[in-house]
Amino acid sequence: MSDDLSVQQLLGPTGPIARRLPDFEPRPQQLEMATAVERALKERRHLIAEAGTGTGKSFAYLLPAAVHADTHQGEGPVVVSTRTIALQEQLEHKDLPFLHAVLPFEWSSVTAIGRNNYVCLRRMELAERERHLFDDPERGDQLRKIVGWSMTTGEGTKQDLPFPPLPEVWEEVQAEHGNCLQRACKHYDRCHWQRARRRMQSAQVLVVNHALYFADLALRIAGASYLPPHRVVIFDEAHHLERTATESLGLRVGRTTVGWHLRRLHGRRSERSLLARHGSATAKILWEEAQQHNEAFFAMLEEKLQATGQGEGQALRDELLEEPLTPVLRALSTELGTAAVRTEEVDARMELQARANGLDSLCSVLRALCVPNPESPTPLVRWLEPGRHGPQLCGAPLDVSQTLRQHLFSGGVTAVLTSATLGTGADAEFGWLRRQLGLDHCDTLRVGSPFDYDRAVRLVIPEALPDPTTEANAFRREVVEHTLHHVLQNGGRALVLCTSWEFVRSTAASLRPHLQQAGIDLLVQGEAPLARLLEQKRSNPTSVLIGTDSLWEGIDLRGDALTLLVITRLPFQSPGHPLTQARMQLLKSQGREPFGDHSLPEAILKFRQGFGRLIRSSQDRGTVVLLDPRVRTKAYGRRFLQALPFSPDHDPTT
Numbered sequence: 015m016s017d018d019l020s021v022q023q024l025l026g027p028t029g030p031i032a033r034r035l036p037d038f039e040p041r042p043q044q045l046e047m048a049t050a051v052e053r054a055l056k057e058r059r060h061l062i063a064e065a066g067t068g069t070g071k072s073f074a075y076l077l078p079a080a081v082h083a084d085t086h087q088g089e090g091p092v093v094v095s096t097r098t099i100a101l102q103e104q105l106e107h108k109d110l111p112f113l114h115a116v117l118p119f120e121w122s123s124v125t126a127i128g129r130n131n132y133v134c135l136r137r138m139e140l141a142e143r144e145r146h147l148f149d150d151p152e153r154g155d156q157l158r159k160i161v162g163w164s165m166t167t168g169e170g171t172k173q174d175l176p177f178p179p180l181p182e183v184w185e186e187v188q189a190e191h192g193n194c195l196q197r198a199c200k201h202y203d204r205c206h207w208q209r210a211r212r213r214m215q216s217a218q219v220l221v222v223n224h225a226l227y228f229a230d231l232a233l234r235i236a237g238a239s240y241l242p243p244h245r246v247v248i249f250d251e252a253h254h255l256e257r258t259a260t261e262s263l264g265l266r267v268g269r270t271t272v273g274w275h276l277r278r279l280h281g282r283r284s285e286r287s288l289l290a291r292h293g294s295a296t297a298k299i300l301w302e303e304a305q306q307h308n309e310a311f312f313a314m315l316e317e318k319l320q321a322t323g324q325g326e327g328q329a330l331r332d333e334l335l336e337e338p339l340t341p342v343l344r345a346l347s348t349e350l351g352t353a354a355v356r357t358e359e360v361d362a363r364m365e366l367q368a369r370a371n372g373l374d375s376l377c378s379v380l381r382a383l384c385v386p387n388p389e390s391p392t393p394l395v396r397w398l399e400p401g402r403h404g405p406q407l408c409g410a411p412l413d414v415s416q417t418l419r420q421h422l423f424s425g426g427v428t429a430v431l432t433s434a435t436l437g438t439g440a441d442a443e444f445g446w447l448r449r450q451l452g453l454d455h456c457d458t459l460r461v462g463s464p465f466d467y468d469r470a471v472r473l474v475i476p477e478a479l480p481d482p483t484t485e486a487n488a489f490r491r492e493v494v495e496h497t498l499h500h501v502l503q504n505g506g507r508a509l510v511l512c513t514s515w516e517f518v519r520s521t522a523a524s525l526r527p528h529l530q531q532a533g534i535d536l537l538v539q540g541e542a543p544l545a546r547l548l549e550q551k552r553s554n555p556t557s558v559l560i561g562t563d564s565l566w567e568g569i570d571l572r573g574d575a576l577t578l579l580v581i582t583r584l585p586f587q588s589p590g591h592p593l594t595q596a597r598m599q600l601l602k603s604q605g606r607e608p609f610g611d612h613s614l615p616e617a618i619l620k621f622r623q624g625f626g627r628l629i630r631s632s633q634d635r636g637t638v639v640l641l642d643p644r645v646r647t648k649a650y651g652r653r654f655l656q657a658l659p660f661s662p663d664h665d666p667t668t
């Protein structure tokens with residue numbers, strides 16, 4: 015047991031970590047954060063902890079998490095939530111094995127992923143029996159490979175498969191909510207999903223991702239749950255919480271969503287589908303009708319969207335959308351339910367009932383998106399949005415803070431929120447973040463980075479550039495000219511951050527011929543998967559990477575691969591999106607100022623993230639070129655500069 019162990023001992027100069035790592039140097043920032051997390055867990059107080067790049071945040075929260083889990087057994091796991099599955103894997107394969115090896119007590123940690131990632135052996139057997147359902151040989155071949163793999167796989171997850179399966183193949187074999195026989199299943203003892211569930215239930219530290227955590231929160235609000243009950247959650251990269259909560263608590267339906275539900279029942283040419291074998295004549299007619307209504311309804315929405323020409327989406331406000339789908343889908347669901355009761359074949363019964371339940375859920379979502387409900391205690395903002403496969407009907411809570419306040423922060427769970435960027439400069443108490451998330455009372459901590467930014471970074475802000483909002487074309491030309499100048503002077507080794515895809519494409523097109531001439535490769539986001547671009551950037555350090563949104567954060571390019579960062583424009587979010595507009599309206603109605611209370615802090619946070627791409631280790635050095643003149647010409651401009659991690663009396667600009 016770890017009763018008498020403190021994080022000071024564990025992280026101190028004579029602790030187990032220092033003994034194991036010969037070049038270990040105690041970092042005061044790390045120790046300060048670990049101590050604050052330890053105190054927060056002990057005293058059951060929420061904590062917001064901002065810790066600059068290089069602090070060693072993961073150890074600073076994993077250590078107190080492990081100690082707390084060990085000393086509070088029986089209270090459920092300490093849940094650690096990261097932004098992505100990739101970050102979960104990093105903890106699972108790097109940080110956690112190390113801590114297991116060095117900590118002087120036994121404890122368990124488990125990584126949780128969603129149920130659909132596990133193979134269901136019963137459904138796989140069923141799919142194999144009905145292999146002829148797949149009319150193309152590639153799908154049949156994949157199914158055969160999955161069956162072979164299932165004999166040897168330890169984890170039984172999609173990620174463990176040696177190839178990425180086609181979605182329509184995996185859907186036939188995945189474990190599903192409402193489609194499990196539990197103990198009555200003959201595969202129960204070997205079932206990967208059931209085993210993972212048991213491991214999850216008994217874990218002391220449970221590593222999840224934000225999307226899974228908030229999907230579970232939505233389930234808990236509805237009276238169910240996926241994750242085990244717990245009293246502590248630690249969110250890493252917590253600046254993403256509001257966005258993830260909005261997405262997880264939001265709704266989205268397109269033509270392909272409805273088509274997916276229908277396709278799982280029956281393919282037009284298939285005579286052996288679930289519907290063909292078990293559905294009544296009425297069910298088959300309803301299926302045909304649903305297909306036609308699906309096409310007609312979304313074609314109507316397409317026209318509606320085109321008529322208004324709103325690029326980012328069209329707000330639906332109080333508009334009632336007449337949709338013919340729900341009555342047909344409900345009737346089809348009833349028919350399937352009846353067929354399920356009639357059939358004696360257990361597997362078919364389970365499939366029919368699962369498909370019927372799926373249609374019922376789809377109907378609820380369609381109603382919520384088509385029919386305004388002003389009486390709802392958590393109003394939904396509804397809008398139409400263009401998508402790759404046609405229009406999407408979307409909805410998101412107007413304000414997630416009320417839901418999080420009630421169901422997360424006042425729900426008996428102690429929450430620790432951490433990231434390298436949570437504050438917006440002068441905002442010492444993280445007021446903006448707390449308002450967004452509904453976190454009224456918490457301790458706060460801010461520890462700076464151990465990196466010496468005063469020495470490591472030179473900041474260049476050219477004089478007299480055109481304003482990007484009023485002189486867009488002139489600004490665009492100047493951006494290309496200045497970027498080219500600095501990139502050539504630096505011998506490439508640059509990252510160029512833009513704020514829109516259109517700007518990325520046009521700037522890249524102008525830069526490319528000049529860089530080619532200089533023998534510098536230009537890597538453009540969108541021209542290849544991001545992971546491949548990053549690989550190319552690392553293996554070819556003089557290359558230049560240009561992109562938008564996702565490049566502003568989370569990418570790690572060290573040393574020679576990145577010594578020049580060009581920030582073309584301050585990252586204000588476009589105010590044209592219906593959800594942004596509705597939230598701005600809400601702020602106004604509350605007597606607040608949308609720009610100062612929302613747009614500006616949000617942009618400052620993103621700007622800090624972008625700036626943070628340059629210095630990733632204590633050896634890194636480089637130049638930041640900031641091409642948006644508004645940092646000089648606007649009153650709010652200084653707030654961006656003040657939010658950067660330089661000493662107050664240091665002037666980094668040249």
Ligand code: SF4
Pocket residue numbers: 133134135136137189190193194195196197199200201202205206207208
């Ligand atoms: S126990 Fe459930 S998930 Fe596991 S194989 Fe059986 S039906 Fe599938």
